Amino acid sequence: MPEIVAFLIEKTLVTIFVFIVVLTVVAFTTWIERIVAGHIQMRYGPNRAGPKGLFQVAADGVKFFMKEEFIPDRANKVLFVIAPTFTFMAAGFIMAVIPFGDRIMIGGREVLLQIADLNIAVLYVLAIGSLGVYGIIAGGWASNNKYSLMGGLRASSQMISYEIAMGLAIVALLLDHGTLSLRQIVLNQQGAIWHWSVFSHPIGFIIFYVAAFAESARVPFDLPEAENEIVAGYHTEYSAMKFGLFMFGEYVHMVLGSALIATLYFGGWSIPWVTAPEEPGLLWGLATFAVLWIKTYFFVFVYMWVRWTLPRFRYDQLMNLGWKRLIPIGVVNIFITAALLVVFQHLGIAG
């Protein structure tokens, strides 16, 4: 079999696998969210549709498709219809570079459990992440509704503010790892558990996590859709599956954001104190795959936990936190990290 055909088949299979797994997992995350919310508020949560309410996901899906598709009279129809897909696509594109597992050998062929191991993966994630806001702005503007427009405006200023903080946190991490490839960053964190970057970059981790919360626009940073101030923000006029896409995009964003945090700061798919076997088979691949999802779901759980615990920020508090707290701390963090790296290099201690 020629190399190019084998390559195409391999990448197609990996892509389909990752796509199906991520979308299925994300669909069930909506169910997990309801269960977590229920228990935090001391009630059962969904328990009618199917065992443990598991079919609630399907019921919601059917509901989204059966409802009336409503387009406001003076809305900009083209933009109104395609805006939700912007959000969804931008969130989904991130899955292309997340290392979901280690390499495995199948019939003497090395297969990466990752769609593409880009040499600029970290920048790619930041770049694609910054595009998600177009869906929200376009949707808010196209609705021809003042509240929608205000939601869109809030979203754009919020995203730009917190992207800077996120970038600064990542710069400090990159100084240490010396690579932009996510797979290489995971490989660097193998071995003992204290090789995880979170132990060498605790401040960067906190900044990154807060910024990731703000980027996903969930409570306490859900200013773009603050329902007691601006009705439902940018998706006030959306109904049926178009609203469903916005919703689903938010969940994809949350799950992949958590996967990214696990990858950058918590060793990704690597298992502490376990080294990869000489001839990694399917079992090793599945083990690393499972480990990444366990780490990811811990962070997804924290997202939900925070959502049902904290109240929403006021708009000026949000801007103050972004510009006057996180960004200066991020800059200082870079300087400290760089200085420590130079000191360690002089003393001859690696990392």
Added chain:
Amino acid sequence: MQTIIFALLALVSLFSAIMVVTRKNPVFSILYLVLTFFCFAGFYVMLGATFLAAIQILVYAGAIMVLFLFVVMMLNLREPEELEGKNTLWQTMGAVVAIGFGLLVLAFLGRSPGAGVPNFQPGEEAYVMGGAKALGKLLFTEFVFPFEIAGVLLLAAVIGAVALAKRKRV
């Protein structure tokens, strides 16, 4: 393969660039401009400048155009009813600039060695040169002076913007 991708990118970027200047509604102009920037990023990737491609999307498509959109929506610019008369001065200037750039393109077409869609493979020197590592090394050794000058200029612009925004209104 490379030629097909190049042709596709070129068609889309030309189409969206024309749409940018012909749309009456500024919101659509901006969205088409974002599409144009995407195509440019595609060209950079084909030339092996992966770092530049990522920065192109991150800075231009992701941040600056969001600000443009923010301002346009804030002012709620709609389709202008009627342009204020025929402004012949602007039209002449536009024509001069367009012809000038057209001549420049023609001049460079004549100088290009062979019909040139570059065909770099990962690992080739030109390809590696566009990566983040090579670019960083160059910026901090050979071109450190221009790099620092650019940094100081940007700093001055930031301070200027803050000073203007902070100025007390009379």
